[in-house]
Amino acid sequence: MFQNSCLSVSPDASDAACLGALRVGLIGTGVVGSGTCQVLQRNAELIAQRAGRPIRLVMATARNLHKAAQVVGPGVALVSDPWVLVRHPGIDVVVEVMGGVGLAKDLVLEAIAQGKHVVTANKALLAEHGAEIFAAADACGVVVAYEAAVAVSIPIIKALREGLAANRIHELVGIVNGTSNFILTKMQDEGLSFAAAVRLATELGYAEADPSFDVEGIDAAHKTALLAANAFGADVPFARVHAQGITALDPWDMVCAEALGYRIKLLGIARQCADAIEVRVHPTLVPQAHWLAQVQGSMNGIWVSADAAGPTFHYGAGAGSQTTASAVVADLIDVARCGAAGDAGRAALRVPHRSVQPAALRRWPVMPIGQVTSRHYLRFELGGHPALEAEWPSWLQAHGVELQHMAQVTHPEQAHRKAWVGLTASMRGDDLTRALASLSEQTGGPAAAAVLRVEDLA
Missing domain, CATH: 3.30.70.260 (ACT domain)
Structure with a gap:
């Protein structure tokens, strides 16, 4: 048993029961963490069949251990100190869903240094510090998986890195923030003011008490930077990404746009030009007949133009505990399939973190x-x-x-x-x-x- 506020059993005590299992440590038992626990428990047999071995949550860390105990269930060690978790030898992969870019970055880098794979839903962390984190993971022969950080239920990272791997991506345009899209839908369809639409979004749980990151376009910019990195095999400095939100949008412009045959959406746009890339987020007029104009409420939609596949459209839920957990657990299954951490031979064959092998990464100039x-x-x-x-x-x-x-x-x-x-x-x-x-x-x-x-x- 651990000495620092530990409940339940330690991973060591359940090693025999977990022989051959991928042993998971969870940092954060809030909305996404609780959903991850539920999916792992409910679909344990199916997940094991698809991964080729069981995936077991063996340790979690949270501020309120007694509340967390109700989330993770029996047989899971609980510790108040996340450093114990990332350094514990009985854990193979760390799931980071605590958010933030300070402590989360330090914990992720330590987990990598300890030879552990990382699964994260933290788009801000990777958009702002991804180059450092991915380089550390490549050096240590471990995986950093982050499908849940971008489009929640839409497996867009897998589509870009695997399904469209044979293609040259020309452009990617997406609605990747469910909160803002819900607000714009209410402004467009019901004529609500921005303030009234935000209040409704907050009441229904689509918006945080402080929705600034969503309505000012920062959340969408984080996601668009990660999408651009995968679309173009590039390091994308987040400071160069243009982010403009919807706070100043007048509902009258929605009426005028509709009269012209358009709808207004908050789009994340990544486009490759001759000698630079565009990476930008702002309210944009989209033709009413286009797929993106039909993405309503809190849903997400991403349109990709590729040279061989042509246009593809990816659509799904843009928020939610179980929907985000779906992506987290899918990443865990990929990790379970890829072999032991630190296996250099297998590491060379793994899907790269940004669609191309590290030596092929480019640092495209981002167009002002x-x-x-x-x-x-x-x-x-x-x-x-x-x-x-x-x-x-x-x-x-x-x-x-x-x-x-x-x-x-x-x-x-x-x-x-x-x-x-x-x-x-x-x-x-x-x-x-x-x-x-x-x-x-x-x-x-x-x-x-x-x-x-x-x-x-x-």
């Missing part, structure tokens, strides 16, 4: 958002500026902005308010910003009330 070329949606409110009401398309043309479509839209609840909206030809973001600033300065008219990018996906 202002240099990214796309079509744009513009909305002007020109009441009180009769000259501009008549001449605004020609004014824009004179300032280098080519309009391909324009319309006037009346506010659904305030008939006196009218918006002039347009879709531009493809142009760099910086060029559009300069043109709009010049237009406002020279005409004395108002600045554009809204500027959003448009993705006309094939």
